[in-house]
Amino acid sequence: MDVIVMGGGLMGSAATYFLARRGVKVTLLERNRVGTGATVASFGNIRRTGRYLPQLPLAHRSRALWGEAEKLLGRDVEFRVTGHIRLVFEEDALGDMRKFIADARPWGLDVEELGANEVRARFPHLGPDAIGASWMAEDGCGNPRLICPAFADAARALGAEIVEGAEVRDVVRTEEGFSVETSQGTFSAERLLNTAGAWGARLAARFGEEVPLTAMGPQMGVTEPLPHRIVPVVGVWTRNPSDNYFRQVERGNIVFGGGAGRPEVDLETGHAKYEPARLPVQLRGLLRMLPSLADVSIIRTWSGCEGYVRDSLPVMGESETTPGLFHAFGFCGHGFQLGPGVGDVMAELIATGKTETPLHDFRIGRFAAAA
Structure with missing residues (x-):
């Protein structure tokens, strides 16, 4: 199996790392530099208080990973348990x-x-x-400027390809999977993970999945x-x-x-x-x-440019129109704490076809059902 991850923010860089850790051949495409989008503009808050309740299993999983971040990534990302x-x-x-x-x-x-x-x-x-x-x-904070490059470098050490400055020109479904044409060349893979942040809804719409998302700063x-x-x-x-x-x-x-x-x-x-x-x-x-x-x-x-979904919940999980396509975007300004968990969950889902963390409330098909 091989996977293209589109978008090098915290969700994309974490997913790339956890996919590579599972032995998946993975390429991360980022149009600028890894971690220079919404993540670097983040406040750095790692909190679970006040979250949508069904999001707490994901938040717990992510909090555990924040606690292991320095050991996993081989560097201090300034995660601190401050309360x-x-x-x-x-x-x-x-x-x-x-x-x-x-x-x-x-x-x-x-x-x-x-x-x-x-x-x-x-x-x-x-x-x-x-x-x-x-x-x-038990909650705290981390450094938004350090976490994405740390995940990307750790993923590269595991064999992942990190391609920066890759402006996407076209994305198409092929018989073998997906083909992504960029300013740095054309990349192909069996599966595609959409972690394009505020631009994620545009990518989803190319495959017939509309998401009511507004970009805000x-x-x-x-x-x-x-x-x-x-x-x-x-x-x-x-x-x-x-x-x-x-x-x-x-x-x-x-x-x-x-x-x-x-x-x-x-x-x-x-x-x-x-x-x-x-x-x-x-x-x-x-x-x-x-x-x-x-x-x-x-x-x-x-x-920074963040994606806010109409119901204030992210989009996570498999596409409901296109086999092999997966989404993780639209975290409504609340994604920093969730980032490592999102990456781990999406890697698990892509690699095994299932995940132990419930994602039902975040499925992309909820908007079509409400139409």
Whole structure:
């Protein structure tokens, strides 16, 4: 068996590694450089709190792999078990948090609830007006700039072919499988894995599978270096769709996102931009979470092109129109934690025809069934 993986973000690079680890002949095609798309723009959050419940088996599998990443890949990708706290400021959000904690327990996720006094005692710099929080000690963060090249290099060491600068010109089904014409030549394989991110829906549509996906750009920023005082990743429970989040990296900078919505991105160029007018909105939300940021300088802002599916769930699994075609795209800005697990699951599915991790809710045919 041989496989072409289209798209060298975290999903594609991880899948390439796990396919090669299973002895599959695999070629990864990336139009730019591995890991320079949505992954490098990511916040780096590795959290399971607040996820869609049937996604938790995948999240658990991925969290276990994050814990093994340095051993598997032969380098430090800055995975750190810092813990993950989500603050609560409104009563309705407190109810939402408590419901999630109760509902997640049968799915193997034991989230701790913290009262207002406990938040202030354990995390004195955070959320002075918070009425509570959730705490997940085993979650944390990783470095988005390191993880994809690490997976790609480890896959190459196992015999995978990594082709960068390969602009795709055509993809066709053949008697033998698939043929992909690129600026770096034509590649053929029995099977094709679509990990093309925000462009994944376009590839799926070529094979008669429509996915309602919109490309949008997260609004991200980073502060000047500060004394290191904030260990956990910090988020917020809210019914506001533009929730804030931040973390302090080991070098002292505060990396932040959310709080300002996500502008749409033109897929023809794929150029996502940070919109400066959104910064004051972000900062107001961040100051509620961390008041000491009031006099801190912002040194850089950025964005990236992410794919958001209409129902906020990814597309994963086999094509329902084309034998040999598989999909893993549209992770709606929530894919960083899932990445290693997605790669492992897709490799298992492609190599064996089945997977122990349930994917039914993420099947591509759900949109045709709803039409």
